[in-house]
Amino acid sequence: MVRRSGGYRVVRLLTTVTETFGRVSMHGVREELLDAQAAAVGLPLYKVRIPFPCPNEVYERAMRRALAAAAEEGVRHMIFGDLFLEDVRRYREERLRPVGVEGVFPLWGRPTGELAREMIGSGLKARICCLDPRRLPRSLAGRPFDADLLAELPADADPCGERGEFHTFVWDGPGFRAPIPLRVGETVERDRFVFTDLVPDPSDAERRPRAERG
Numbered sequence: 001m002v003r004r005s006g007g008y009r010v011v012r013l014l015t016t017v018t019e020t021f022g023r024v025s026m027h028g029v030r031e032e033l034l035d036a037q038a039a040a041v042g043l044p045l046y047k048v049r050i051p052f053p054c055p056n057e058v059y060e061r062a063m064r065r066a067l068a069a070a071a072e073e074g075v076r077h078m079i080f081g082d083l084f085l086e087d088v089r090r091y092r093e094e095r096l097r098p099v100g101v102e103g104v105f106p107l108w109g110r111p112t113g114e115l116a117r118e119m120i121g122s123g124l125k126a127r128i129c130c131l132d133p134r135r136l137p138r139s140l141a142g143r144p145f146d147a148d149l150l151a152e153l154p155a156d157a158d159p160c161g162e163r164g165e166f167h168t169f170v171w172d173g174p175g176f177r178a179p180i181p182l183r184v185g186e187t188v189e190r191d192r193f194v195f196t197d198l199v200p201d202p203s204d205a206e207r208r209p210r211a212e213r214g
Helices: 031-041 055-072 086-097 112-121 147-150
Strands: 003-005 008-009 014-017 044-050 076-077 103-104 124-131 166-172 182-190 192-200
Touching: 014 031, 014 055, 014 086, 031 044, 031 166, 031 192, 055 086, 055 124, 076 166, 112 147
Parallel strands: 014 044, 076 103
Antiparallel strands: 003 008, 124 166, 124 192, 182 192
16 A cells, blocks of 8 residues: 655655564563554555674664665655754755655644644544653553543653653554554663553454444
């Protein structure tokens, strides 16, 4: 399936996976859920596998290979969800330039409180899978990303977690063929971050395909 967004023909997703654990790097989401998410939006997924620990030069080498391969297949743009961190945008653009790929930042400069409310209002369903306890209370780990959460965030926390306050896993929303059934597992603290394990759960009747929910 090919999608279009902002005039671009979207042909695939790309993310890093820590092969040591079989989880999305930094977020800690199980690879099985990552696969289910890609299937739910109907796009192929390219996984850049990295070790743990992963020195920056190893990460950059793996990404260079992935970007070069995409460029050879005719990819000329890569879309990011970055919002306002200039150093992050500059870093991405500098790494894309040598392979002839241009970064696209469709959400850049959007007021993040407004954007968070818009996403929630659109029907997006997500849970916090990782948070920085130096920025947020540990009790928010595993919580749904919803209006109640926004109301409880500290005043200095970005509503979209742009400064690394938290990361989420989206299990349903616009463009999903069906919700991804999951349950909230154990919450642990590791490497100065708090992770909540989200576990695939096909028995979750509340999130069965929409056609079956009436």
